[in-house]
Amino acid sequence: MHVSLEQAEKAIAAAVAESERLGTQMCIAVVDSGxxxxxxxxxxxxxxxxxxxxxxxxxxxxxxxxxxxxIGQLSQPGGPxxxxxxxxxxxxxxxxxxxxxxxxxxxIGAVGVSGSSVENDHQVAKAAAESIxxxxxxxxxxxx
Amino acid sequence: MHVSLEQAEKAIAAAVAESERLGTQMCIAVVDSGxxxxxxxxxxxxxxxxxxxxxxxxxxxxxxxxxxxxIGQLSQPGGPxxxxxxxxxxxxxxxxxxxxxxxxxxxIGAVGVSGSSVENDHQVAKAAAESIxxxxxxxxxxxx
Amino acid sequence: MHVSLEQAEKAIAAAVAESERLGTQMCIAVVDSGxxxxxxxxxxxxxxxxxxxxxxxxxxxxxxxxxxxxIGQLSQPGGPxxxxxxxxxxxxxxxxxxxxxxxxxxxIGAVGVSGSSVENDHQVAKAAAESIxxxxxxxxxxxx
Amino acid sequence: MHVSLEQAEKAIAAAVAESERLGTQMCIAVVDSGxxxxxxxxxxxxxxxxxxxxxxxxxxxxxxxxxxxxIGQLSQPGGPxxxxxxxxxxxxxxxxxxxxxxxxxxxIGAVGVSGSSVENDHQVAKAAAESIxxxxxxxxxxxx
Numbered sequence: 108m109h110v111s112l113e114q115a116e117k118a119i120a121a122a123v124a125e126s127e128r129l130g131t132q133m134c135i136a137v138v139d140s141g142x143x144x145x146x147x148x149x150x151x152x153x154x155x156x157x158x159x160x161x162x163x164x165x166x167x168x169x170x171x172x173x174x175x176x177x178i179g180q181l182s183q184p185g186g187p188x189x190x191x192x193x194x195x196x197x198x199x200x201x202x203x204x205x206x207x208x209x210x211x212x213x214x215i216g217a218v219g220v221s222g223s224s225v226e227n228d229h230q231v232a233k234a235a236a237e238s239i240x241x242x243x244x245x246x247x248x249x250x251x
Numbered sequence: 252m253h254v255s256l257e258q259a260e261k262a263i264a265a266a267v268a269e270s271e272r273l274g275t276q277m278c279i280a281v282v283d284s285g286x287x288x289x290x291x292x293x294x295x296x297x298x299x300x301x302x303x304x305x306x307x308x309x310x311x312x313x314x315x316x317x318x319x320x321x322i323g324q325l326s327q328p329g330g331p332x333x334x335x336x337x338x339x340x341x342x343x344x345x346x347x348x349x350x351x352x353x354x355x356x357x358x359i360g361a362v363g364v365s366g367s368s369v370e371n372d373h374q375v376a377k378a379a380a381e382s383i384x385x386x387x388x389x390x391x392x393x394x395x
Numbered sequence: 396m397h398v399s400l401e402q403a404e405k406a407i408a409a410a411v412a413e414s415e416r417l418g419t420q421m422c423i424a425v426v427d428s429g430x431x432x433x434x435x436x437x438x439x440x441x442x443x444x445x446x447x448x449x450x451x452x453x454x455x456x457x458x459x460x461x462x463x464x465x466i467g468q469l470s471q472p473g474g475p476x477x478x479x480x481x482x483x484x485x486x487x488x489x490x491x492x493x494x495x496x497x498x499x500x501x502x503i504g505a506v507g508v509s510g511s512s513v514e515n516d517h518q519v520a521k522a523a524a525e526s527i528x529x530x531x532x533x534x535x536x537x538x539x
Numbered sequence: 540m541h542v543s544l545e546q547a548e549k550a551i552a553a554a555v556a557e558s559e560r561l562g563t564q565m566c567i568a569v570v571d572s573g574x575x576x577x578x579x580x581x582x583x584x585x586x587x588x589x590x591x592x593x594x595x596x597x598x599x600x601x602x603x604x605x606x607x608x609x610i611g612q613l614s615q616p617g618g619p620x621x622x623x624x625x626x627x628x629x630x631x632x633x634x635x636x637x638x639x640x641x642x643x644x645x646x647i648g649a650v651g652v653s654g655s656s657v658e659n660d661h662q663v664a665k666a667a668a669e670s671i672x673x674x675x676x677x678x679x680x681x682x683x
Contacts (some may be wrong), residue, residue, distance in 0.1 A: 111295055143293075146293065149288065151256050179478065183477065201477055285427075286429070286588075337625070340591075399583055400581065436544065443573065
C-alpha cells in the first residue's frame with residue numbers, strides 16, 4: 108500500500124503547522140512505501156542544503172521501517188551498521204525521518220524533515236506521520 | 252528572485268487541474284531560480300519513473316531559461332548541442348519544462364511536468380507557469 | 396541576491412593576498428546564494444585534491460548559512476548531525492568555508508578555501524568574505 | 540607542463556574581452572594538463588547550466604588534446620566514438636573547448652567556454668587559448 112496524494116498533502120500541512128508553532132523553516136518530504144517521492148515542500152527561508160537531507164531522511168525511514176535516529180545509533184563507529192550511510196546513494200541517519208503506518212500496521216510511506224535542530228525535525232516529522240496514521244511499525248517483518 | 256512557496260503551490264494546483272482536464276496523472280516539480288526544488292507533487296497513479304524526469308525538466312528549463320523542448324531541438328544527432336544531456340548530472344530535453352518569469356521579466360523559477368505525452372506534459376507545465384507569471388523570458392541575458 | 400563577478404574577483408584577490416602573507420598555496424572557490432560556482436582560482440603549487448574540497452566547502456557554507464567548521468562540530472560520531480556529509484553529493488564540514496553576507500544581512504554567497512591547515516584555510520576564507528561584506532549571518536531565517 | 544595561474548588569468552581576461560565584443564555572457568573554465576580545474580569565471584548573467592558545461596568542455600579538450608567539436612563529429616550515431624560522452628563522468632563534445640599548447644608544442648591545459656551559440660563559444664575559447672599559446676596540437680602523441 109502506498110500513501111495517497113491526499114494523505115501526503117495532509118501530512119505536509121500538519122508538518123508546516125507544527126513547524127510554524129516551533130518558529131522554524133523546514134523542508135518536508137513524503138515518500139510512498141517504495142521510497143519514491145510523493146510530495147515535497149520547502150518553506151520560505153528554509154536551508155537549500157535541507158532539500159536533499161529531508162528527502163534522504165524520508166527514504167531512509169522507509170527503507171528500513173524505522174526512525175532515522177534509530178539507525179544512527181547503530182551506525183556509529185564500532186556499531187554494527189557503521190558506514191551504512193554509503194548505501195542506497197546516501198542515507199541520512201540522524202533524527203527527522205519517520206515511517207508512516209496505517210491502522211493495520213502496514214507501512215505506507217515515510218516523512219523526512221530537515222531545517223532546524225534534530226529534535227525539532229523529529230517532532231515535525233512525527234506530527235506529519237501521525238496526522239494520517241501511526242509512526243511506529245510492528246516488529247519486522249512488516250507488510251508493505 | 253525566487254518563487255515563493257505560495258506561488259509554487261498555486262502553480263502545482265493549476266497543473267493538477269489542467270492534468271485532470273486532460274485525464275492524465277502527472278509528476279509536477281517547481282524549482283526556484285537557483286534550480287533548487289521548491290515543491291513537488293506526484294498525482295495518484297503517475298509513473299514512478301516520472302519523478303526524476305519532472306525534476307530534471309524543471310532544472311533544465313531553469314538552467315537555460317527556455318522550454319526544455321527548445322533545447323531538445325538543438326541536441327539531436329548532428330545538431331549543435333548533441334549530447335548536452337550529459338551535463339549537470341543529467342538534463343531532460345524533451346517538452347514539459349518551462350521557465351517561470353515575473354512581470355518584470357525576471358526568471359523566478361521553472362516548472363517540470365512528466366506523466367503523459369510530451370504535448371500534454373508541456374501544456375500542463377505552461378498552465379502551471381502562467382498561473383503565477385509568464386512562461387517566456389525576454390531574450391538573454393535575463394535577470395535572476 | 397547573488398554575489399557579482401566583481402565582488403567574487405575582489406574576494407579571491409583578498410584570499411590570494413592573505414594566503415601569500417601566510418606563505419601558503421590555496422584553492423579558492425566563490426559560490427552565489429544558490430551555491431552555484433561563480434569564480435575559482437587554484438594558486439600555483441596548490442594540491443589538486445583541494446580543488447573539490449574548496450568548492451564543497453563553499454557550497455556547504457552556503458547550504459546552511461554558517462561556517463563549515465560549525466557543522467563539523469555537530470557531525471562528529473555521537474553528535475546530532477553525524478553523517479550529514481553524505482547529503483548534497485558530499486559536504487565538507489571542517490573549517491575553511493564561510494558565508495558572504497551583505498550590509499543588510501542577506502546571504503549573497505560563500506567562500507571555500509583549501510590548501511593548508513584548517514586554521515589557515517579559515518583565516519583566508521574569512522579575509523575573502525570580509526573584503527566584500529560580512530562573514531556572519533543574523534540568526535536564521537535569513538533572506539537570500 | 541601545466542598552465543600557470545598567471546596564464547590562466549590572462550586567458551580568462553581574453554575570453555571575457557572577446558565575449559563582451561560579441562555581446563555574450565559566458566562561463567569560462569581553464570584546466571591544466573592533468574584536466575584539473577585551474578581557474579573559472581562566470582560572467583554576470585551567464586546561464587547557471589553553463590557552469591558544468593564549460594568545465595566539462597575544458598576537461599574534454601584536455602583529455603584528448605583536440606577541440607571538443609572534433610570529438611563530437613566522431614561521436615554521432617554510427618560514428619566510431621558513438622557514446623563516448625558516457626566516459627570520464629561526462630564529456631561535452633560540441634564546440635567550445637580547445638587545448639592550450641605552448642611554443643614547443645606541449646599541451647599545457649585547455650579552455651572551455653559555454654553561454655552562447657557553439658560558434659561564439661568556440662571563438663571565445665580560441666581567443667583565450669591564443670592569448671597565452673597556440674590552440675592546435677601537433678599530431679598525437681604529444682608531450683604533456
